Amino acid sequence: MENDKKEYYRKKLLELKKQLINSLKEKYEDAKTLEEPSGRDIADEAYDLYTKTLMLGKVETDALKLRLVEQALQRLDADTYGVCIECEDKIDEKRLEYVPFARYCTECKSELEKSGKIKM
Numbered sequence: 453m454e455n456d457k458k459e460y461y462r463k464k465l466l467e468l469k470k471q472l473i474n475s476l477k478e479k480y481e482d483a484k485t486l487e488e489p490s491g492r493d494i495a496d497e498a499y500d501l502y503t504k505t506l507m508l509g510k511v512e513t514d515a516l517k518l519r520l521v522e523q524a525l526q527r528l529d530a531d532t533y534g535v536c537i538e539c540e541d542k543i544d545e546k547r548l549e550y551v552p553f554a555r556y557c558t559e560c561k562s563e564l565e566k567s568g569k570i571k572m
């Protein structure tokens with residue numbers, strides 16, 4: 453991949469990383485405020501628990517994304533960025549535009565998803 457393209461994706465990835473870290477921080481803060489006991493009834497408790505579970509699910513997704521972004525940055529440094537880690541084909545640049553942290557080409561991704569090996 454050409455250097456100017458690599459810089460373009462690096463910028464995108466770093467921007468995404470910043471966003472993910474901010475959103476993770478916010479969610480941790482939100483989850484913390486839900487911990488505070490304030491003598492509510494059982495319905496409130498149940499609702500909070502429900503909200504917290506949803507929030508933690510989102511946190512998990514963001515944390516996973518953040519890890520993928522980190523890995524993509526490492527692949528940029530190792531000069532293996534934009535190459536499918538399964539079949540070593542080039543990943544479609546249109547796909548990298550939307551998912552700059554993509555590890556797989558479209559075909560491998562749908563194969564792996566079908567067999568339940570990956571979530572993202």
Ligand SMILES: [Zn+2]
Pocket residue numbers: 536537538539540541556557558559560561
């Ligand atoms: Zn592939």
